[in-house]
Amino acid sequence: MALFRQLDEQVEQLLSLFSKDENWLIVINADPDALGSALALKRIMTRRVNTVAIAQINEIKRPDNLSMIRYCRIPTQKLIPNLAAQYDKFALVDSQPHHNPEFKNFKFSVVIDHHPIIPDNPVEADFIDIRPKYGSVCSMMTEYLYNMQIRPAKLLATALMYGIRCDTRTFEREFIDADMAAFKYLSKFADSKLMNRISRSEFHLDWMRYFSRAFYNLRRIGHGLYAHCGNVENPDILVIVADFFTRVHNVPWVVVSGTADDKLVCIFRGDGLRRDMGTMAQKLMNGLGSAGGHKQAARAEVPLADLDGEDAEIFMLKRLGKGKKKTIRRI
DSSP states (O other): OOSSOOOHHHHHHHHTTOOTTOEEEEEEOOSHHHHHHHHHHHHHHTTTSSEEEEEESSOOOOHHHHHHHHHTTOOEEEOOHHHHTTOSEEEEESSOGGGOGGGGGOOOSEEEEOSOOOTTSOOOOSEEEEOTTOSOHHHHHHHHHHHTTOOOOHHHHHHHHHHHHHHTTTTTSOOOHHHHHHHHHHTTTSOHHHHHHHHTOOOOGGGHHHHHHHHHHOEEETTEEEEEEEEOSOTHHHHHHHHHHTTSTTOOEEEEEEEETTEEEEEEEEOSSSOOHHHHHHHHHTTSSEEEEOSSEEEEEEEGGGGTTOOHHHHHHHHHHTTOGGGEEEO
16 A cells, blocks of 8 residues: 555646746745745755745744754745745745735745635635645645655654644644654654754743733633733734643633734634634634634634724624623633
8 A cells, every 4th residue: 555645647737837947935924834844845846946945924933933943944034025026936835825915915836735725715826736634734745755756854854744743733633644644754754852852942931921911811701711912022922822721621612812013813722523713713703804724723813903993802702702791701
């Protein structure tokens, strides 16, 4: 039995897009899955195009992401107009163009992702590979490397393995056999000590104040939990706090919100048994800003200007409580 599915047609189509006289930029919203996937795509493009680089739209401040970039030597840089102007072709991994307004400035030739397909937001590109059942895009990129007979070097294998580990939450979130097969395959080449070093770099000391705010503002809404962290220096802290609260017994869903860069940012986490977090995020925002994700994890971002002057925490409490104060109580 083959270790991975055969991708002969996809590989042929993908490689046909590359030319020695073109300059490619791989665009990401940086997290471990996106970073590992981008590094793999860069490896595939190497020596097939003139130049290839990686650029992220977000500011990277999470310690584990910074450690991953440092230890796995991922050459990503902040995406600015002057940088984008140096490239002819653009690829997008671990996202779709409608996921963030900054992506709409680009005409992507390649889109590789595992988030749900939204019929109202069709993806247009010369090459599209979107597999919502996969737990990680790093698993998909591992399959491409295997089909191209490219053995991943130690740092690339470590980055891919860490991306799978993070996006499946060490296989606690939804995944398929292909994710497990990729993880097992990569373990032969990756540096486990290096991966553990990356995963232990999770918190900044000054982020503890956001945990304090979250505990102070924590509310039970129906069976779920909601906490507002106020203004945060980086939305990544909201992800850390939300993931922490998923460990609370008998809580099927968690929403943690905060404000950053004139936007309300909301992180949704669920147990995967009852509510679909992606659907919940979209219904809750009802067309405001951008919202979506998976069954167990989702995100929404709404410009504060769209709240018409209403306090961000009050806005969220009204929407989560559906206007019924009796369903909301402080912890």
